[in-house]
Amino acid sequence: MGLVVQKYGGSSVADAEGIKRVAKRIVEAKQNGHQVVVVVSAMGDTTDELIDLAEKVSPMPAGREFDMLLTAGERISMALLAMAIKNLGHEAQSFTGSQAGVITDSVHNKARIIDVTPGRIRTALDEGNIAIVAGFQGVSQDKKDITTLGRGGSDTTAVALAAALDAEVCEIYTDVDGVFTADPRVVKKAKKIDWISFEDMLELAASGSKVLLHRCVEYARRYNIPIHVRSSFSGLRGTWVSSEPIEQGDQKVEQAIISGVAHDTSEAKVTVVGVPDKPGEAAAIFRAISDAEINIDMIVQNVSAASTGLTDISFTLPKTEGRKAIDALERNKGGIGFESLRYDDQIGKISLVGAGMKTNPGVTASFFEALSDAGVNIELISTSEIRISVVTRADDVSEAVRAVHSAFGLDSDSDEAVVYGGTGR
């Protein structure tokens, strides 16, 4: 029996009852012979309440102080959780990110972990304690200031600690039963995935699946830490995310051809109209965007109209960055040379993810057929080796996800396999 890292999100520890329920589950793992390290988020809406307070005091709170404020949330939940465990007769000690050795860079509000030195955690474990660690936070290497890792950072804390402590598994407890083949709020027949590879999970996370953040999965893949995503409310087995299929009973879970359908309605589309079709134009556009520190997602350049020598370039980006991107392009209009800008935030993205695409020709064709049968118009297309994404009208997204989910035999009451017929991808 080795070391297990468990992570509990805010909804699992929303109140005193939740904390006591979680404490029991942790004690079970300890009684099963594991060394247990627990990473915990702030209770329920604590973080949002603290953000509200900050906004009342200052419209633009400074990063360093904002991080100091937000980390109070985990301090509360971790101390209460340690108390609840001790109340069950087991030894527990809580540690801040700094005490747990979570060393980060100095980028406040979205720091990156650069090292984990869990000496105090190791000592606590060796002395028979359950170690409770504040998620989402660390301490900067140079200035010794408190930092936070950004939303979802507690998952990354858990995986990073699991890697540093050479854990058997990192269990991410949440309020859903695992990773599903689609968002169950949109697709009622979505199925829980028993196992998914790091690669497919990364693509799902990048395509709008909210269960695990991209950064956390990336970290787990780099250090090859299996993740088990499961519910803190039920005792059910959840979804394993790992490099190799896990055993279930006495047989291996098979690699699915298609892992799932993700969607995302948080993006907007910018179209740069009338760009001269000559070398360096795209570079100028995306240099302006990158200088404004905006991350973009898809990029599509239309075929140039021979008559005018002009082309259009479209890209998608988070809606929250839309204003900034338009401003950055307008400022550089002279240098870049384009006619006009179009901004559209009524779009949605549907992505089909699965390593099986590589070896199963026809997936792309089936995907487009399903969309076409559902009457969904496609505006942009982008692909990776194991993913196809399309941009559609936002209003069409739910219908499109359901159509694709069903067409690929992912619906839970359907056992039919999809036959991939066509040639090429």
Next chain:
Amino acid sequence: MGLVVQKYGGSSVADAEGIKRVAKRIVEAKQNGHQVVVVVSAMGDTTDELIDLAEKVSPMPAGREFDMLLTAGERISMALLAMAIKNLGHEAQSFTGSQAGVITDSVHNKARIIDVTPGRIRTALDEGNIAIVAGFQGVSQDKKDITTLGRGGSDTTAVALAAALDAEVCEIYTDVDGVFTADPRVVKKAKKIDWISFEDMLELAASGSKVLLHRCVEYARRYNIPIHVRSSFSGLRGTWVSSEPIEQGDQKVEQAIISGVAHDTSEAKVTVVGVPDKPGEAAAIFRAISDAEINIDMIVQNVSAASTGLTDISFTLPKTEGRKAIDALERNKGGIGFESLRYDDQIGKISLVGAGMKTNPGVTASFFEALSDAGVNIELISTSEIRISVVTRADDVSEAVRAVHSAFGLDSDSDEAVVYGGTGR
């Protein structure tokens, strides 16, 4: 213009508006040319809310985790205060007790400061920042665990930092205008004291005055740090507590004969009845009490009745310790040898404090005359060099305080001096 330490209590920073008001006051001190270090308590009822949460999770929360929990409160207020100051265009940085170098022993929930190493605070000041420090908390020297200093600990943090930084003054901002000659809720004519010596303030604090805690005044006296107690709501001059009378205008504030009247209804009286009047009996009683870690206040032994050779011993202690004391004595009844125990929690204590007692005979007589005129019966008496205390019925306390306050000419609309006639104290 030197360095000023300001401390703001929870009622001064109870909400976003309070934090903004306090921020303005801090900035004024900075604009007046001071280096400013601010110690801040948790907002309003935050600490009580956290205690409630802890009780829901565990009936007997462990000290280490309880401290970790409570310190979240100051983390929130200090970060918000730093943001509010920066929003006014001034540089501010917040520091936890640990970051500020507040080193304590390892007694959780009531740790004592054993050293202050404010290197980071000094650097922040030298760089032109206002430094905001979490009150009430420190880090233990041996285990590097987070500790708290007990209720009122923020005042001690402020004085300790003032001493370590060699501050000109430690300003304690609160929701009253200063230290009064009596509790203004009981005595409407109570006057604000302009200046009071450390010694008199120590006696007042020990006798029930809530404005400053005994430990904080003791610390200030040891390092000779003047304290200025004042309101964060008005801009008025408050009460100076220092070794030498301060100047006011161009004349020195004179040492008052009597500083004030304090009262305390938080104590109970235990009477050990029928104790053999022989050496070692009192020692046995108070060893039993001290082994149970109970602090007691007054002790009185009655004259032994010659006929029986038995005597009664009474002492007072916090009501909260009453149960524990009775249990400890009952457990040791055989060894000590007494007839019975009486427990009375309907008592009150009135204390008259003033260094002038030493040189003004008759203070004691006037004190008892005032009580007698008010028809107040005295149950116990205890004195120090500059204090007389009596225990009465709890119901008589308010009337007794008013009578004594008036008799010593402390009422605000009275200018008459009290003539001390009698002989002896």
